[in-house]
Amino acid sequence: GAGVSQSPSNKVTEKGKDVELRCDPISGHTALYWYRQSLGQGLEFLIYFQGNSAPDKSGLPSDRFSAERTGGSVSTLTIQRTQQEDSAVYLCASSLIFREQYFGPGTRLTVT
């Protein structure tokens, strides 16, 4: 079956622009996670969805970051007024609740 997919794979944007990153989880996975991984760094948790609700948004670094999930499936992570420090690989993962996560290939965001 299909794994987690993310689009775009690469995104270059100018400072100050808004960007939207998309995640298509594995069908049937109720939990969805967004992480950020800067060059050579670990995974920074951003937000967790269970179904369409986000019980844990504690990792979002600022109010420029938001995410939504519709139909218990696709999720979009939006970064407004991008800054250079937002440059990173944004990873999405999905899972059955409390089970192992399956990760997508990530979106590499570069803010110039």
Add this chain to the structure above:
Amino acid sequence: AQKVTQAQTEISVVEKEDVTLDCVYETRDTTYYLFWYKQPPSGELVFLIRRNSFDEQNEISGRYSWNFQKSTSSFNFTITASQVVDSAVYFCALSPGAERGVTFGTGTKLQVIP
């Protein structure tokens, strides 16, 4: 608050040596789940193992083994007879038994030298 510590930033071993990757965690939850993931140079994270807090049995899968000790809050990972293909960054992670996100350690970069 929960925390995962992987004190070893980088480890280099010669092929066929055994290597142990350490993971120490902190949590106030009585029910939780621990994971190990591998991130090879290609970049995509791969699940290796999941363990719940009620199961302290050690597990062996081929050349991989895991030692979970609640008394020391550790969940260490051993690779026996390492191979070059084991070269990757390995992450330990903790998930509480509640509706909260998963906390990853900072990772241990393993380099296996031929």
